[in-house]
Amino acid sequence: GAVVSQHPSRVICKSGTSVKIECRSLDFQATTMFWYRQFPKQSLMLMATSNEGSKATYEQGVEKDKFLINHASLTLSTLTVTSAHPEDSSFYICSVYDRLKGELFFGEGSRLTVL
Amino acid sequence: QKEVEQDPGPLSVPEGAIVSLNCTYSNSAFQYFMWYRQYSRKGPELLMYTYSSGNKEDGRFTAQVDKSSKYISLFIRDSQPSDSATYLCAMSPADRGSTLGRLYFGRGTQLTVWP
Numbered sequence: 001g002a003v004v005s006q007h008p009s010r011v012i013c014k015s016g017t018s019v020k021i022e023c024r025s026l027d028f029q030a031t032t033m034f035w036y037r038q039f040p041k042q043s044l045m046l047m048a049t050s051n052e053g054s055k056a057t058y059e060q061g062v063e064k065d066k067f068l069i070n071h072a073s074l075t076l077s078t079l080t081v082t083s084a085h086p087e088d089s090s091f092y093i094c095s096v097y098d099r100l101k102g103e104l105f106f107g108e109g110s111r112l113t114v115l
Numbered sequence: 116q117k118e119v120e121q122d123p124g125p126l127s128v129p130e131g132a133i134v135s136l137n138c139t140y141s142n143s144a145f146q147y148f149m150w151y152r153q154y155s156r157k158g159p160e161l162l163m164y165t166y167s168s169g170n171k172e173d174g175r176f177t178a179q180v181d182k183s184s185k186y187i188s189l190f191i192r193d194s195q196p197s198d199s200a201t202y203l204c205a206m207s208p209a210d211r212g213s214t215l216g217r218l219y220f221g222r223g224t225q226l227t228v229w230p
């Protein structure tokens with residue numbers, strides 16, 4: 001069964017609105033989750049590392065005020081795209097690292113379309 | 116120069132063919148090398164990972180790493196239509212004692228195996 005659940009799988013919104021994407025770890029508690037973005041025919045790019053109980057660590061070039069990350073519990077991290085613009089349209093994927101297995105599990109992804 | 120280079124294809128082969136997928140990289144600090152399979156509109160799933168140089172075999176899949184050449188390969192024997200997907204290479208400088216979530220991905224190679 002799925003290890004990581006991501007919701008919603010698809011979302012369409014108007015420019016200027018905010019969209020929240022949830023990532024849940026189903027099988028284990030995760031102190032660290034990761035958010036990636038994937039443009040069509042491009043590789044996955046790490047956006048930020050979400051740390052439970054503390055601030056997320058953002059990669060260079062990623063606006064932390066635009067992509068708000070909250071990791072309030074050991075099983076849930078959320079990514080909120082604020083004041084979305086058409087160029088934010090992308091496939092957002094979260095991942096969770098299982099330290100016991102030494103493996104990274106990915107969610108199914110959320111496709112965001114900003115009109 | 117991108118840290119990980121991968122030919123996006125597309126690659127189209129008949130059923131039963133041997134498929135060879137490759138990536139090159141520039142960062143000599145990479146220690147862990149992974150291959151992910153991604154079906155359309157889904158999150159990536161781990162196929163294989165290897166540490167440092169060498170070969171690893173799992174069923175019809177063989178992963179090779181040549182650190183001296185900074186070159187990794189994935190071979191698929193007796194390819195099946197169900198193997199049709201995008202294959203992404205990924206790598207990390209981290210050791211297993213720390214997080215492997217910070218991965219560097221190739222663009223992915225789109226593979227189609229026709230019956």
